[in-house]
Amino acid sequence: MSNALKLATSALPAFLVLLDFSEGTPPKRAFLLHVDDELISQTLARVNEMVIARETDKLHLRKIVIDFQQGSEIQLNDAKTFKAEIIRAIGSSASAYTEKKLAFLKLAGFDDGAFIVRFQLEGMENLKALVDATLGMGGQVHVRNLEMLTKRFGLEDPNSSKASSDGILEITQAFPAAKGTIRFRNTVTGASAEVHAEAYSSPLNDVLPESLKKIRFDCGNFDWFMRGDGSNAGFRSKLDPEQPLLIEELAHFLQILCLMHTPERLMVDLDFSDRQTSVVVKLSTEAESYSHLLDAVDLLLKTKAFFQDRGPLQYP
Structure with a gap:
């Protein structure tokens, strides 16, 4: 040999x-x-x-x-x-x-990866944090009984084992599963707003309870979450008050919030990797109305257009 x-x-x-x-x-x-x-x-x-x-x-x-x-x-x-x-x-x-x-x-011999990491999670909050971290956001999760071993040709090497009773598991940001667009529209008035989005699904979905299986759509200024079976959806703003935002982007953001104010009329069109689907969103509570602020932003955009101003305008 x-x-x-x-x-x-x-x-x-x-x-x-x-x-x-x-x-x-x-x-x-x-x-x-x-x-x-x-x-x-x-x-x-x-x-x-x-x-x-x-x-x-x-x-x-x-x-x-x-x-x-x-x-x-x-x-x-x-x-x-x-x-x-x-x-x-x-x-x-x-x-x-x-x-x-x-x-x-x-x-050679690392077709299925070079390392195996085993750990235990305690509490639902840590499990939710792990799920969110694997949805492209990354982050740190507190774990117990952490063990890491090398693996080659499908065999674990116990001689390489490194263990700790307590530790922090850091998940790096992942690449999206697909890129596309999401259009929010009112089925009665026809008002709509479209944003570019990146879709993420957790690699843990096969072992998660149904209540934690979800898809995250990173829409830039906000995240849109949908449960795997489509039975639930959620919205989370990512706007930073300290960071300026283009007026056009703010108008899109406010338009979507206004559409959510009347959830019984809200339709969401998903277009990812040449696959289109539409879902009816039924929110349990109405979102706050920002129509007055949207009117003010629209007025600013009309004023810019009237003066043929093609330069960027930021808020605040």
């Missing part, structure tokens, strides 16, 4: 040659086997088992079976066949081969 590991992890191309002396000398047949990705993975997987068992000091005592039927027969009286097989395996660029092999060695 020790020699097989050296061949597998060398940055240079590696080959095995089998000479057939069954009919005496000189040999009548010869086979060439390239130490390719498949053989490298087979070797590293065997070595990984020994690493976990803490038997790396016995590598030179272990053997690995090589199947030369996966190789190619070469003609002993024609050097061109040997050269052709070498070039076929390496390609026209030795540096490109080395770069590709090193990249493969770096990722």
Whole structure:
């Protein structure tokens, strides 16, 4: 195994040659086997088992079976066949081969990830915080009995275990599952406002109770939440009083709030990744009316248009 590991992890191309002396000398047949990705993975997987068992000091005592039927027969009286097989395996660029092999060695055995993290959550608030963090927002969650191990070729390495009775799990912001637009409209008056949005769903949905399964739509100045089965929806403003906002964006925001003031007439059109759907939103309580403020913002926009002012105007 020790020699097989050296061949597998060398940055240079590696080959095995089998000479057939069954009919005496000189040999009548010869086979060439390239130490390719498949053989490298087979070797590293065997070595990984020994690493976990803490038997790396016995590598030179272990053997690995090589199947030369996966190789190619070469003609002993024609050097061109040997050269052709070498070039076929390496390609026209030795540096490109080395770069590709090193990249493969770096990722081999980590198809399902390199680490396993186990922890316990205490309390519904921590569970809700974890769900929100995995909806693209990121954040920190207090956890108990935290343990982290490395994993390769599907095997956990208990020797790598790091444990703590108490800790903070930090979730980084994730990429959206889809991008599109959301249009809020009044089905009676036709008044509407459309915003660009990014959709996020939690990877924990398969193990969460129905009440916590939801989709988050990041609409810039606010978040729109919908339960997975569509039975509930919610709105959360992200406006920062300390940050100026373009008047056009403020008008969109206020228009949506005014539409929510009459929830029995509210329809939401979702258009994501060329998939369109419309849902009727039934809010349990009406949102506060901001129609007077919307009228003032609309007046500002009309004034800008009257004076042909194309420059940005911010509030406050």
